[in-house]
Amino acid sequence: MLQSTAVGTLLIGAGGKVTAQETNEEDELRAAVSFNDQATDGTSVVIDTVTLLDGGFVSVQDPTAAHDPDPWLVEGETMPTLEEFFSTTVLGSSERLEPGIHDDVEIEFDTPPEESRQLLVMAHRDTTDDEAFDYADELGEEDDGYPTGVDVNRVVDDGAVELEEDDETAGVFEVEAPEEVDAGEPVEIIVSVTNDTEEDFDSDLVIGFGNETGSSSFTVAAGETETVMGTFETDDLGGEEVDWLVTDYGERVDAGTITVQE
Structure with missing residues (x-):
């Protein structure tokens, strides 16, 4: 399933300012991702299919994490900074993928989700051409998502990720x-x-x-x-x-x- 969304490109920064990445509306669609519902032990998820005509990366994101009541809605501080937004939202990313179609791409979590929830995967370009995923560190200014060609939307898909209970008994x-x-x-x-x-x-x-x-x-x-x-x-x-x-x-x-x- 291919969906288009502005999640991850409409960034709520410090002070509540909303910014957006510029996108050429005539850009050709050059990426696709398919992410099915799945269960995980909390270490990784598997993306069914990733198509990147120019190569790049795919990331797993929790678009709601930065706006959870804890820890942001305390002491009157209702919005995260950009640094907090990206460090909280991006849970993990792939190594650089070559141009083409990739099946069963496993992404290990850098920050595992604490509970079952809906997660988002996004296809990214390697805008710095350095084979390193710089999207989160550069606050979305580099290695941005592949555009859909419609407004500021990016190529994404979402799926329900259920955390499996640990059956190990001490x-x-x-x-x-x-x-x-x-x-x-x-x-x-x-x-x-x-x-x-x-x-x-x-x-x-x-x-x-x-x-x-x-x-x-x-x-x-x-x-x-x-x-x-x-x-x-x-x-x-x-x-x-x-x-x-x-x-x-x-x-x-x-x-x-x-x-x-x-």
Whole structure:
């Protein structure tokens, strides 16, 4: 889908002044981009097709970021400066692309979006001919977007980008507990805590059996497993079903019932 918009060329500067890049209305359309809705882990997005007849770059932008209430609408300062606008709006860009059609162009985020939202991709010329993307650093004065030939519009497309939730869990708990024991035989409840991340994981484990509890606070190093065992006496519990519970920082990990035979 090819769309035309003035986003990225109508720049709201300090003091609320609106400026625009000059564009020759007779310019031939020399670029196209196609950006589909997609999910991302927050590191990059993929642009389906980029066509640049003169070569150049493609950028990913969040056209609303610079105008979010936080941090601009504080202390009466309602508009970002041009530097703030460009540093906030441009999230990432490609390396210089040769003239022609490019499929599945992956753009890594320099500034990842903090939440799922509609993002914009823009086709850029290499106006400085230095093979470096200078659009944001030069506040839009260099490496401007390819014009559509209509007013100040640029060649862009937009798509909904959904941030995937991180399924990685710091602590993976495995609990072993018997279903029944004989009276007088100690009950052993074993809890293994595995850290699947690259950072240390703290645990505040509590194992409860009937009216008795045992606790242990410890740190599990990245990629390691720690095991804790709670041992409880059953001398006075013959013929009863006793509940047990395992928590970590007060959150339920696992629970069950053990039958104590007479």
